[in-house]
Amino acid sequence: MFNYKKLIQLSLILLFSFLTNIVSADNHNISEILELIQKDLKTLEKAVYAGSINSNNQKSTNENSEDVLTRHLLKLSDIENQFQELTNKFEEINFKLDKLSNRLSKVQADNQIRFQDVEKVLSSGEINQKLTSKTKKNESKNLPGSSTPQDLGSISYKDTESEETTQKIQSVETTSSIVTEKFESEKNILPKVSPEKQYEFATSFLKVGDYNTAERAFREFVINNSEHKLAGNAQYWYAETFRIRQLYTDAATAYLEGYQKYPKGEKAPINLLKLGVSMVQIGEKEQGCKMIEGVEKQYPKANQSVLQKAKYESKKFECSKQKT
Known part of the structure; x- marks a missing residue:
């Protein structure tokens, strides 16, 4: 920024030189001296104006630089906050994955033990x-369809005896016919296909x-x-x-x-x-x-x-x- 005190000092020096010139200028024209003084003042004004412009430009440049720097700092701060949040979430997800992995390992181990128990039971x-x-x-008595699987192509004596007991009210021929038909049907129930x-x-x-x-x-x-x-x-x-x-x-x-x-x-x-x-x-x-x-x-x-x-x-x- 331009110093106005220097301008005043320069003005006083010029005025002093002007007075000195007046005293010593016996053979010079006063009008020429005034012209010189006017030229010096114009030159001084130009210098002052140029200095003020440079000062203003520098000031505005500094202000713009400070604004840009401030905005960048704010953006960097936001990015740091977002990065911190992402880091926290990532760590939380890793923690949950570790817990899930441990649970799956326990379930697999438990299932393996149960499966081995089933195999032992079935093979023993x-x-x-x-x-x-x-x-x-x-x-209480051996009937077809209960107890262990039987040969379905045959009929036991007890079964024949129970069948005949229920048919006592009928004739002998009818009873033997019923028993014979049932025996044949049990012998070959599936067709030959x-x-x-x-x-x-x-x-x-x-x-x-x-x-x-x-x-x-x-x-x-x-x-x-x-x-x-x-x-x-x-x-x-x-x-x-x-x-x-x-x-x-x-x-x-x-x-x-x-x-x-x-x-x-x-x-x-x-x-x-x-x-x-x-x-x-x-x-x-x-x-x-x-x-x-x-x-x-x-x-x-x-x-x-x-x-x-x-x-x-x-x-x-x-x-x-x-x-x-």
């Missing part, structure tokens, strides 16, 4: 022993609710076509005929046989689930729950309806409390 033969003992306690047609034939009895005949048909199919791709399905429906009639011990035996013979069949996941449910229903809750909860572990790619059903049955039978 303990279930077979318990099912046999349950059968001996519950049955392809396995696929036989499977459809056995399934037709389920559709009409004739579960006794369906039991015999599916059992015969499994015996005659044990290596066929539909054998696992037939074994499952064979077990279902017992479950529908609430013969849970026989159902559990049939499901167990299906799991052991056809562990990779189409019906294997639902077969294991029904085996677990049947075990719970005959009083073996601990082992039944292990099988129910082992369905998802052993068959993770099973149909979602089966997996959801397994979770429902586990909750229904309070299998989580059974572990504690």
Whole structure:
């Protein structure tokens, strides 16, 4: 900024020189001296004006620079705050991921233990022993469709004797005719066609609710076509005929046989689930729950309806409390 004190000093010096010139200018023209003074004043005015302009420009430049710097500092401060928030969120997400990873590891370890328990139970033969003992306690006489699976192509003496007892009011010829026809029908229930047609034939009895005949048909199919791709399905429906009639011990035996013979069949996941449910229903809750909860572990790619059903049955039978 221009100093006005210097301007006053210069003015006084000029005035002093002017007076000195007047005193010493005996032979000079006063008008020439005044012209010189005017020129000096104009030169001085130009210098003062130029100095004031430079001062104003410099001041405005400084002010603009300060404004720009202030704005940049504010933006940097906002960026720092946003970066801090993102860092906090990132750390929070990492913490949650660590917790989730730990939980998944625990669940996997727990499922592995349960699956090993299921394998041990199924391979030890303990279930077979318990099912046999349950059968001996519950049955009073040996009837087809209860106890262990029988040869459906034959008929026992007791069955023939009971049939004849109910027919005493009829003639001897009528009675022998009835017994003979039933014996022949039990001997060959499936038609002599392809396995696929036989499977459809056995399934037709389920559709009409004739579960006794369906039991015999599916059992015969499994015996005659044990290596066929539909054998696992037939074994499952064979077990279902017992479950529908609430013969849970026989159902559990049939499901167990299906799991052991056809562990990779189409019906294997639902077969294991029904085996677990049947075990719970005959009083073996601990082992039944292990099988129910082992369905998802052993068959993770099973149909979602089966997996959801397994979770429902586990909750229904309070299998989580059974572990504690």
